[in-house]
Amino acid sequence: MGESGTGTNEEARPEPVLLTKPAEGTPEVVVTFEALREASDTLAAGQGPIAVDTERASGYRYSQRAYLVQVRREGAGTVLLDPVALNDRIDPFIAALAGSEWVLHAASQDLPCLAELGLRPARIFDTELAGRLAGFERVALGTLVEHLLGYRLEKGHGAADWSRRPLPQDWLDYAALDVELLVPLRNVLEDELARQGKLEWALEEFEALRVAPPPPPRAEPWRRTSGIHRVRSPRGLAAVRSLWETRDSLARQRDIAPGRVLPDSSIVQAAIAAPDDEDALLQLPVFRGRSQRRIAETWVRALRHAARLPKSELPDPSPPHDGPPPPNRWADRDPVAAARLTAARASLAVIAEANNLPIENLLQPDLVRRTCWRPPDPLSNDAVAKALRTGGAREWQISLTVDALATALNGVAKD
Structure with a gap:
């Protein structure tokens, strides 16, 4: 997939202008109810779409709450809101943003924590998703702003601990810059999508993203422990589960x-080593540290709990999957299904390339796998369209792919 866009010659493009601070300066953070009411009135009096962003502390805190909310609107400027200082009581702010289009970058990351504050958009425009649909290979905010607007954003604090107070000034500058150019970027991307005949596709995608329900909780989240593949016995997996659940409880508290x-x-190291007392646990590298030594007894209790479980309560090393197996096992499990998947992927790749789209945006890979593993029976274009629609595909995706996908599935079935 080639780089899309305005077609500007890379060599002729001027050096991007580095932005280290917002053009109008970085505003004071809203931390009082008086300032909240004033900022909300100003936003309500502004015009046009509202740029919205949040800062979380994912690598530092258990919660995914927003520790800072940034918004910007023409005629109102930028507002930086500290919901923690306001005890999440931001009703005037909610009212000021209601009914307007919100412009976000990678909206799926921000919408959940905004919803926790009662902030729910009437419409959205996702500049990251728009960039993907327009065919840009690199869709980070800074990259798109540089490529399409000619500015380079000062970056570097996205992974910081935003629960820290007070927030350093350079962090606030960074946060304000993240909404400084979102609306101009939105306008350029909208024009580009319209030029390519993809604007209606994008609007469908934005709406699906806006109304998407939160993902259901995982049945066994402990199985996503990094490195768990090294633990091969049911008893070892029980130790991973017990340690993971103990850690999760401590982290949440x-x-x-x-x-x-x-x-x-x-966790994996302790599950493999299976220490039977505190002294043995403290021989393992991380557990020798001061912070771990203080709670070593907690980890030992978790390990002992796993060690005493009857066999009937041990986790299954190969639990059933909600859906098809990994594709690399299809050839052994069901060679015909493997051939269907190969044919379908080849057909979809041609369509994606013809429309300058990432193949994963043309049709969700998991939906393709599920459809190929268990195709509709009887197989027809209408049946495939129904299966795709049931699986969450948008109408533009179905119209582009249903004929080729049905043909691929039928072709394999007839051989």
């Missing part, structure tokens, strides 16, 4: 990111 309570690598 303390509002600390789980990896800061105990790294995944240490």
